[in-house]
Amino acid sequence: MAKNKKKKILEVAAQLFASQGFDNTTTLQIARETRVTEPLLYYHFKGKEEIFTYILAEVFQKYAEHIDELPKNTQTEFDKIANLIRLHSHIAEEHPQNARLILSNCPGKLMQKQHACRDILEKQQQMVSSYIQDCLESGNAKKEFDAHPVEQTALILLCLANEFMRMKIMRKKDSQPDTQGTIEFCRKSLVKS
Template structure:
C-alpha cells in the first residue's frame, strides 16, 4: 500500500511539475492532488527537491533502457539512426509530461554541475553522441555513408533530435509527426548517392 502511495505522489508531482513548473508547485498541492496527507508525503520524501530528483532519475533510467533495447544488429547503419529518431518522437508523443518536466525545469538547474539534471543531461548527450558517432563511422567504413566530418554531423543530428523533441513537447498540439521529414533529411545528408 505504501508503495502505491509513493507512486501516486511521484506521478502527481510529474504532472504538476510538467504543467506549472517546479517553483509554482508546492508539497501541499502535490499531497492534496495525490490524495495523501502532507506528513505522508514527507514520510516518503525529504521535500520537493527529492521528489523532483527521483522523478528525473526514473525518467532517465527508462530512457537509457529504451536506448539499450534499440536493435544493434541491423541491415544498415542508417536503420539504427532511423530507430533512434523514431524512439525520441515516440517518447515525445507517448510520455509528454515527462518530457515537458525535463524541458521546463532542468535548464535552470544546469548551472549547478552537481545537480542531477546536469549529470543526466551530460550522460544523455554522451550516450547519443557515442551512438551516432559509431553509426556514422561504421557507415563510412562500409561505404553506406558519405558523412564527413563525423563529429560535426553528430552535433547537427543531436540538435535535430533535440529540436524535434522541443517542438513536439512545447509547441502547439499538432498532428504533424516530423518523423518522416527528419528521417528523410538525415538520409539525404549522409547516405552515399550512387
C-alpha cells in the same frame, strides 16, 4: 499500500512538474492531488528537489532503456538514426509528459555543479551522443556515410532529434513536424548516393 503512496506521489508530481514546471508546482499541490498530507512527502523524500530529481532519474532511466533496446544490427547504419528519430516521435506521442521532463530546462538551481540533476543530464547526453557517433563511424567505415567530422555531425543529428521532439509536444497536431519527412531529410544529407 505504503509503496503505493510513494508511487502515487511520484506520478502526481511528475504530471505537475511536466505541465507547470518545477517552480510553479507547490508541495501542497502535490500533496493534495495525491490525497496525502505534506509531511508524508517529507517522510518519503528529503524535499521537493529530491522528488524532482527522483522523477528525472526515472524518466532518463526509461529513456536510456529505450535507447539500449534499439536494434543493434540493422540493414543499414542509417536505420539506426531513423530508429532514434522514431523513438523520439514515439515518446512525444505516447509519453508527452516524459518528453516534457526530458526537454525541460531544469530550474537553474538544480543544474549547479554537484547536483544530482546535472549528472543525470550529462550522462544521458553522452549516451545518446555515443549512440549516434558509433553509428556514424560504422557508416563511414562501410562507406555508407561520408560524415565528417563525426562529433559535429552527431551533434547536428542530436539537435534535430531533440527539437523534433520539442516541436511535437509544443505544437498543435497540424503544425507538427512529420516523422518520415524528418528521417528523409537526414537520409539525404547523410547517405552517399
